[in-house]
Amino acid sequence: MSAKKNDDRKSIVVVGGGSAGVQIARPLSSKLDATKYKLILINPRPFRVLLPATLRMVVSNVDNLGTTKTALVPFDKIFHGENGIFVQDSVRSIHEKTLTLGSGEQISYDILILASGLAWADPIAFPDNAEDVKAYLARSHEKFANANSYLLVGGGAVGCELAGELKDIWPEKEVTIAHGQRLLFNETYSDRFRKSAADHLIRRGINILLNEIVRDLPSEAGPATVLTQSGLELSADLVLKTTGPTHPNTAFINSLDADILTSAGYVKVQPTLQLHKYPNIFAAGDIVEWKEQKQAIKAGAHAKIVTQNVLSYINGRSLKNYSSAFEAILVTNGKRGGISYFGLLWGLIFGGWFTSLLKSKSLLVPMFRKESGLV
Known part of the structure; x- marks a missing residue:
């Protein structure tokens, strides 16, 4: 991705195109003023692998689930209108105000949303390529x-x-x-x-x-x-x-601050799902340290709070707390x-x-x- 010269819009970057990332990026694309904010979604694959479908998908070709017409869901319609940019890459490291991608490219951010999900063992250890x-x-x-x-x-x-x-x-x-x-x-x-x-x-x-x-x-x-x-x-x-999963996909977050993660690699968050010490960084989905089962329905609940809180944050309003159902x-x-x-x-x-x-x-x-x- 090449940024336009003289683009003084603020950048909101979502890392991860799973359940949480999709349910944050899509509604934000309809609610942000595109003249003031640039929305970017980063994911290693050009499609989302639907986790609930993976076990049937890997056993046989029944229902033809391993295609972009079924359970491999492309990101080409993820944004409302043209209010967003998709970047196919991984994130190598995080610094204050910038991300370094696997390709070596750097992307700046004003608000960062971490939703990188979990890593799984075979038979659902899908390659990033x-x-x-x-x-x-x-x-x-x-x-x-x-x-x-x-x-x-x-x-x-x-x-x-x-x-x-x-x-x-x-x-x-x-x-x-x-x-x-x-x-x-x-x-x-x-x-x-x-x-x-x-x-x-x-x-x-x-x-x-x-x-x-x-x-x-x-x-x-x-x-x-x-x-x-x-x-x-x-x-x-x-x-x-x-x-179940082997570990959260959060190793790259250590580059910002080693104290952000628990010993098991989950992201420590405030009830607003903001990171401690970094109010402009949010986390959502399975990577969040929270006493609840890791599920897509929880990721969706996180996404609603994060979406609302990002909008409140940029408009100077008070933020809401997340609570488990x-x-x-x-x-x-x-x-x-x-x-x-x-x-x-x-x-x-x-x-x-x-x-x-x-x-x-x-x-x-x-x-x-x-x-x-x-x-």
């Missing part, structure tokens, strides 16, 4: 198709949803989930929900091993024999770590099943018909494409 994504998916499809048994180490949303996708395509193959806790998922959710989720999976022929912590998990997905902490030996043609989760079990939980009252649980209607069938792809200005 857009040209490599197609080959990554082809290798993944081949890997899953060639295995006759699967061991998924981790019984949270990733493990449970992947198990359901595998059974949709290959109902005769053996699928086992090994989970280190007494029930699936974690203590955020009620025991009743956690037991019901297991029942739904067992009815599909999925084996569930609880209180089994796997030792020495192979560094790469593939055929392996592993040992659990209790001494149980487990073998499968394909052993996968399905415990109740916990909720929609867990697919293939295209036609699943289970949902809403942490209201005594904990509301809904089964396959409801979950399929909301998520399992479409994986929210139409909704997310609409967020990016597409239909």
Whole structure:
């Protein structure tokens, strides 16, 4: 990107084109005065990879999800009118008032919004190079198709949803989930929900091993024999770590101030989602240190507060605080099943018909494409 000479507009830069970044950049593009403010969105790929669709996408080519017409959502319609600039690059480092990109180019900012998301392990460790994504998916499809048994180490949303996708395509193959806790998922959710989720999976022929912590998990997905902490030996043609994200994508933020991040790499924020000591820098989405589950719905809630607070900040108005709502989760079990939980009252649980209607069938792809200005 080359800046125009004599462009004295203030720059508002959003780093990251995931759920939070998209839901900040698009509304800002309609609310900012383009004669006074220049809005820039930076992302390594020219499209957003829809996380809820990735597990079905990597298992097989069903629904043709690995294209820019479905779950790889391009940014070409992200801004209202021409009120924004998309820059395809990564951010190498942050300094006061400037960013250094992976290409070496520097971009200045007056307001910075960090929404760089999380890094994931195989099978959803998508490469940053857009040209490599197609080959990554082809290798993944081949890997899953060639295995006759699967061991998924981790019984949270990733493990449970992947198990359901595998059974949709290959109902005769053996699928086992090994989970280190007494029930699936974690203590955020009620025991009743956690037991019901297991029942739904067992009815599909999925084996569930609880209180089994796997030792020495192979560094790469593939055929392996592993040992659990209790001494149980487990073998499968394909052993996968399905415990969730590996780390937040925040290493580049250390260059501004090492005290910004927690020891786990999450961004410390004030209730306004501003960084401590840096009122012109905001953070949103999965990288934020906040006591809540990391989910797209939370990223959307962050985005609303950040969008509103950025507008208030530039207009000299008081800012609003973010507060978590109740916990909720929609867990697919293939295209036609699943289970949902809403942490209201005594904990509301809904089964396959409801979950399929909301998520399992479409994986929210139409909704997310609409967020990016597409239909």
